[in-house]
Amino acid sequence: MSSHPVVAIVGSGPIGAAYARVVLERNPSARVVMFEAGPQLTEVPGESVRNIADPDAKARARELSQGPQAGTHRESLGIPAAVVVEGMFTARQGTHLFDFGGAGSAHTHGFPAAAASTNVGGQGAHWTCAIPRPSGGEKVDFIDDAEWDELIEAAEQLLHAQSAAFADSPIGGAIRFLLAEEFAELPESSRPSTLPVAGDPQPDGSIRWTGTDTVLGPLIDPGSPLSTRFDLRDLSFVRAVVHNGHRASGVVVEDLRTGTTTTLDADAVIIAADAFRSPQLLWASGIRPAALGRYLTEHPVVISTVAVDAEKMLRFVTEGDLDRELARRSTNPTDPVAAVNRIPYTEGEHPFSLQVMYAESPPFQLDPAHPHADNRWGYVNMGYGLRKHPRVEDGATFTDAELDYRGMPNFTIDYELTDRELAEVDEATTLLRRAGSALGTFVAEPRLLPNGSSLHYQGTMRMGAADDGTSVADPYSRVWGFENLIVGGNALIPTATSMNPTLMSMAIAVRGARRLAAELGA
Ligand code: FAD
Known part of the structure; x- marks a missing residue:
């Protein structure tokens, strides 16, 4: 040496x-x-x-x-x-x-x-x-x-790492309340919480990723x-x-x-x-x-997008909270993400990771004539990540x-996905329907992404x-x-x-x- x-x-x-x-x-x-x-x-x-x-x-x-x-x-x-x-x-x-x-x-x-x-x-x-x-x-x-x-x-x-990114977003908080209500049966370790992310919070409330x-x-x-x-x-x-x-x-x-x-x-x-x-x-x-090269796994991902429902949110926050949040976000138009939540994996009880990203716009072009286009309360993009067994x-x-x-x-x-994974895909799709319905109206139905989409x-x-x-x-x-x-x-x-x-x-x-x-x- x-x-x-x-x-x-x-x-x-x-x-x-x-x-x-x-x-x-x-x-x-x-x-x-x-x-x-x-x-x-x-x-x-x-x-x-x-x-x-x-x-x-x-x-x-x-x-x-x-x-x-x-x-x-x-x-x-x-x-x-x-x-x-x-x-x-x-x-x-x-x-x-x-x-x-x-x-x-x-x-x-x-x-x-x-x-x-x-x-x-x-x-x-x-x-x-x-x-x-x-x-x-x-x-x-x-x-x-x-x-x-x-x-x-x-x-x-x-x-x-930031364990509480966007934790002060009232909308993000309301999303956690609604999910916790919907999934009351989950163990403590799978309670809805903020998603840990990598970045540095900035004075304007945004994150430098x-x-x-x-x-x-x-x-x-x-x-x-x-x-x-x-x-x-x-x-x-x-x-x-x-x-x-x-x-x-x-x-x-x-x-x-x-x-x-x-x-x-x-x-x-x-x-x-x-x-x-x-x-x-x-x-x-x-x-x-x-x-x-063998034993390849990734995360089969079941995703959907939901337009956030005003009535559901107004149980926890006010129109004024939303106005303040929109004003804050307008200072940083380049990054649409405004709150990040999750429901974590628990061994044996919840073998999934749900990621819930709250943003002002959907991740795809919504037809302007769509009844939920320009939804004032924004959108959540949700994805269940699943296990693939090696x-x-x-x-x-x-x-x-x-x-x-x-x-x-x-x-x-x-x-190839086996019956074991396909059964979990069905389970995650059912859970995603529940999560989406708890927050608003689907503008993109739950679907399994093509294999390889997770990039993991x-x-x-x-x-x-x-x-x-x-x-x-x-x-x-x-x-x-x-x-x-x-x-x-x-x-x-x-x-x-x-x-x-x-x-x-x-x-x-x-x-x-x-x-x-x-x-x-x-
Ligand atoms: P990489 O980041 O893939 O880097 C490998 C590098 O090696 C590449 O730049 C490549 O050009 C270079 N290279 C390859 N061959 C050669 C060669 N022969 N000579 C020289 N250079 C070579 N992960 C998460 O954990 N959380 C997330 O939220 C998340 N979101 C993602 C979203 C997107 C859109 C993408 C693209 C990825 C995401 N990932 C996420 C995955 C995450 O980015 C990867 O896990 C991570 O980057 C892997 O790091 P790495 O250094 O191993 O490989």
Whole structure:
């Protein structure tokens, strides 16, 4: 080990950022080089696109993140033009489909909405910032509760967690009362409450949403000595990990601006390049454990939108409360979210996470002639997140016989909901009808989104207590059999979960990063 160990990080999303921060803060001699395939979108690297006030700048930042679906910007991102085909469509803003249908597209069977972001900050520049804690069987059983709680707290600090965001919104409070009344049978641990989010409340009542800029913190503050040991390189695509079967010694990187390929020698390599591209990179590097890409889970999501009913709200708040809330919100027109609530998961009793976002406008264009268009009391967008139980059959299969648009081994995702999940979908749909009716009138009926829509892909590099062929990484996130090759991200989560996964993945990353920092110093 050199006296100034170099750590190469692949991917600049929240998890890569957490590794960089923890390693540099804990190891005073380490240097981190972070490689990101996509472009830097904002002056401050990794800022949430939701914080951009100018609508045109926001739209451009989102399009630049869309990799092969980045429209007119695509060629400037080092992506060949041949991938564009007629009828190509874009996934959620800021993301691009893996199965986009053009040359070099991945293939999906039963998982059509699989998508990613390719930009500095990764999906963390576009995310909703909901960070509930995992509970019960959602957690991994080989990290004890005391350590787990401390790791979660460390992750919450990195993300600037707010447990009571918008708690003073009277409308948000009335929504909680109405839901509590409707679901009086639920246990205390599933009482309606404010949804924990990642961000910093502003004096005007809005939130500055957390991106990876927040996680990187002092690493991107030119005034901090830590920034001199951190190097973030955008438009830099890592093609392979260099290794000898038990130690990684560097990464092969293509500079997408110039097309030149170089090798960076490193004392440790961290791959945090999302739940499909991380295993793809391992496969491309000849690292192919049996569980790689398998055990894919996500959250089946049942959603709907409801126009909030004045009569129901007036039981708890006044017209004056609404006037004040509307006046406050009009000072920050760029962010439509005005209150965030939830009904959390309880093991055995409520195996769902309900997210209730209150906004002034619906998330889609409502026909002006619709009886609930321009609803003065606003709208709630509600989604039940469900568990998908891990099965080896679900997942990505990689092949050397076909290359993707980047010239990497292509992959096919196979995925299916079983009767167990379909029964829970029915249950969640019934609950969503109750929740919606308690608050107002449906303007979008409850429906199950296409598989892949959650963007919470887990399990494809799962961590495990033993190297028994059902996991890719050890309890410290090291690829089995490797001393210094670490993987990060939602792909490590081995359990069936219903909560948004980033907080849990960051807690797992903090554990891996602390261990690495100590080993590098040894
Ligand atoms: P990512 O953020 O996906 O970052 C991976 C990065 O690696 C990408 O930038 C990619 O370009 C880069 N990369 C890939 N391959 C290579 C390579 N070979 N070389 C170099 N770079 C590479 N989660 C929640 O917990 N709560 C939410 O409310 C929530 N809402 C979401 C809403 C939206 C619209 C989206 C898009 C996501 C949401 N998520 C949410 C998911 C959340 O953003 C992810 O869990 C999180 O970003 C994962 O972090 P990561 O660092 O593992 O990966």
